[in-house]
Amino acid sequence: xxxxxxxxxxxxxxxxxxxxxxxxxxxxxxxxxxxxxxxxxxxxxxxxxxxxxxxxxxxxxxxxxxxxxxxxxxxxxxxxxxxxxxxxxxxxxxxxxxxxxxxxxxxxxxxxxxxxxxxxxxxxxxxxxxxxxxxxxxxxxxxxxxxxxxxxxxxxxxxxxxxxxxxxxxxxxxxxxxxxxxxxxxxxxxxxxxxxxxxxxxxxxxxxxxx
Amino acid sequence: xxxxxxxxxxxxxxxxxxxxxxxxxxxxxxxxxxxxxxxxxxxxxxxxxxxxxxxxxxxxxxxxxxxxxxxxxxxxxxxxxxxxxxxxxxxxxxxxxxxxxxxxxxxxxxxxxxxxxxxxxxxxxxxxxxxxxxxxxxxxxxxxxxxxxxxxxxxxxxxxxxxxxxxxxxxxxxxxxxxxxxxxxxxxxxxxxxxxxxxxxx
Numbered sequence: 001x002x003x004x005x006x007x008x009x010x011x012x013x014x015x016x017x018x019x020x021x022x023x024x025x026x027x028x029x030x031x032x033x034x035x036x037x038x039x040x041x042x043x044x045x046x047x048x049x050x051x052x053x054x055x056x057x058x059x060x061x062x063x064x065x066x067x068x069x070x071x072x073x074x075x076x077x078x079x080x081x082x083x084x085x086x087x088x089x090x091x092x093x094x095x096x097x098x099x100x101x102x103x104x105x106x107x108x109x110x111x112x113x114x115x116x117x118x119x120x121x122x123x124x125x126x127x128x129x130x131x132x133x134x135x136x137x138x139x140x141x142x143x144x145x146x147x148x149x150x151x152x153x154x155x156x157x158x159x160x161x162x163x164x165x166x167x168x169x170x171x172x173x174x175x176x177x178x179x180x181x182x183x184x185x186x187x188x189x190x191x192x193x194x195x196x197x198x199x200x201x202x203x204x205x206x207x208x209x210x211x
Numbered sequence: 212x213x214x215x216x217x218x219x220x221x222x223x224x225x226x227x228x229x230x231x232x233x234x235x236x237x238x239x240x241x242x243x244x245x246x247x248x249x250x251x252x253x254x255x256x257x258x259x260x261x262x263x264x265x266x267x268x269x270x271x272x273x274x275x276x277x278x279x280x281x282x283x284x285x286x287x288x289x290x291x292x293x294x295x296x297x298x299x300x301x302x303x304x305x306x307x308x309x310x311x312x313x314x315x316x317x318x319x320x321x322x323x324x325x326x327x328x329x330x331x332x333x334x335x336x337x338x339x340x341x342x343x344x345x346x347x348x349x350x351x352x353x354x355x356x357x358x359x360x361x362x363x364x365x366x367x368x369x370x371x372x373x374x375x376x377x378x379x380x381x382x383x384x385x386x387x388x389x390x391x392x393x394x395x396x397x398x399x400x401x402x403x404x405x406x407x408x409x410x411x412x413x
Contacts, residue, residue, distance in 0.1 A: 007385050055335050113282050114357035115336035115376070137336035166336075167376035168385060176241040176377060 005067055008168055012059030012138070019052030035061050036207040039142050054146070058138030062117060064210035065162050069193035077192035084195035086202070090122075094130035101130070105163065106182045108132050115166040120194075121157035122201035133157065142206070158206055160197035161189070213251040214264060216243060217291055225299045229397040234381045242377055243290040250283035264288055265362065272363040285358040289339060293373050296407075298400035305401040308348070309408045316350035323352070328391045330354040331374045340391075342370035342404070344411040369407035370399065 024030065028049065031041040038045075039061050042053045071077045080098050083091070088098075095101040101120065109118035116136040123131050133141055133154040145155045163185060170181035200208040219239050224232035250267070254260050259267050259280065268288050271280035304320055305313060317323040323342075331340035334354040341353045343366045350369075353361055361368045372394050379390035 003384055011385070114338075167380060171376060171380040172384070175237050175381075176245070 003172070004164075004169060005063075009060070009063035009067065012056045012063060016052065016056040016060050019049060019056060023049045023052075034207050035064070035210060036142070039140060040144075042143050043146060054143065055138050058140050058143065061142075061210055062138055062140055062162055062164070065159065065197070066164055068210065069161060069190050069197065070188045071190035071193070073187045075190065077190040078186075078188060080191060082191040082195065084192075084199070087191075087195045087198045090129040090198065094128050101132075102186055104132055105161070106179075106186075108134050109163045109165050109182055110178060112136075112165045118163045118165065119157075119159040120161035121154055121159050122198060123154060123157050130160075131157065158201040160201055160209070161194045212260060213255070214247060214267075214287070216247050216287075219294055221299055226297060226398060229393045230297070231382050234378075237381070238373075238377060239290075239294065243287070246283045246286040246290070250280060250287055253280045253283060264291075268360065268362055275363075282358045285360050285362075288362070289358065289360055289371065290373070292368065292371050296370050296400050296403050297394075297398040298403070301398040301400050302396045303401060305405060307405065308412075309401070309405040312344070312348045312350050312408065315348075323350075324395050326352045327370075327372070328388070328395065331372055331391045332388060334374050337375040340372045340374060341368045343367060344369050344408055346412060348408075348412045367407075367411040369411060370404045 020030070023046075028046070030038065031044055032038050035057065038053050038057050042050055042057070045053055076082060083098065091098055091101050095104065105118055105120055112118060112134050114136060116134055117138075117140070118134045119132065119141060121131055121133055121141055123129055131154055133152060135141060135152055136149070139146065139149070139152070141152055141155060141157045141159055143155075145151050163182070165178060170178060174181045174184075197209045200206065216239075219235065223235045223239070226235065254267065259270060262270060264284065264287060267280065267284045271278045271284050273281070304310065310320070313320055313323050317326065327340055327342065330352050331354065334340065334356065336356060338354060338356040339360070341355065341361050343351050343353050343361050345351075345367070353366075355361065372391065374387060374391075379387060383389045383393075
């Protein structure tokens with residue numbers, strides 16, 4: 001946690017800020033000034049800044065979501081009972097049971113090759129409001145499909161739950177054993193926070209998830 | 212016939228203090244072994260079993276639309292290459308034709324080291340930094356993501372450095388630059404690199 005939050009996440013924020021300062025100092029007008037807006041508009045940014053926002057900005061956004069939805073294992077918020085009725089209904093429509101969604105997310109996270117993330121995403125489709133996708137490195141479904149990168153399933157969807165599978169997320173505690181990290185992840189995942197993320201997604205207030 | 216892993220060229224603790232025994236136990240014993248076991252499962256009973264490992268890598272690359280076999284096969288190949296280009300009490304400097312080629316291609320050994328480490332530093336996420344030789348002896352530094360290797364471009368690598376986090380996280384955590392400095396100054400087996408250079412330019 002100390003390294004992941006204090007060094008990796010902090011590093012992404014620091015590097016993003018440095019990149020944005022450089023860009024605006026040379027006269028560039030940014031299409032957005034909040035992190036979520038920047039992430040969404042990464043494709044429209046000029047080359048140098050595009051890479052910084054994609055990698056460092058993506059890292060900042062992704063880790064903001066991640067740490068915000070973790071909680072101590074003894075906290076009531078990690079229990080299934082903390083799932084809001086709204087989120088529960090969405091899970092039922094999309095996956096039938098909570099066990100199914102966690103199993104499928106775990107499987108998706110296990111299959112990511114190299115560095116990346118597995119996401120539970122709000123699709124905007126009222127019939128199947130939730131679905132699972134993965135992205136490489138610090139990419140994020142909000143970025144859409146990026147030029148030169150493989151197409152992202154459900155590109156443009158809104159992540160409400162993210163599982164970091166970069167090795168730095170688990171290597172000190174679990175070594176190479178990603179499945180054990182994934183099992184532990186569910187013990188500290190706050191369903192209360194994910195429920196709040198879902199409500200924010202429905203309200204179109206994505207920025208609230210990482211505020 | 213299933214493929215097997217060549218043994219490590221040295222004992223698990225032989226690269227200490229520069230690369231820990233624990234890292235090698237995981238890196239060789241778990242990561243490299245798992246790539247091999249998974250590849251063997253994937254190719255069992257197929258015509259790939261009759262190929263060389265390089266043949267499996269090239270075939271599964273499938274001209275840029277890699278099959279599921281590629282990630283495992285290429286990682287088997289990349290890691291064997293990686294172990295072979297390190298040694299206890301490594302580092303120092305190359306000599307002879309290789310040294311001349313480095314000076315000709317980069318200006319100096321220091322400039323090569325800077326470019327090589329820059330490649331490793333700027334490979335975002337997982338991947339590898341490479342020194343590649345062409346038949347005429349011209350050297351270039353390259354970087355590849357995840358399992359990709361210059362082999363698939365028909366190129367001949369002579370040196371590689373793993374920059375997946377598992378290569379250095381136990382020893383230096385997030386400090387990839389420290390790992391790269393140690394690799395370049397204390398671990399490279401320049402004689403192994405020189406031999407590959409000779410073969411590449413023969």
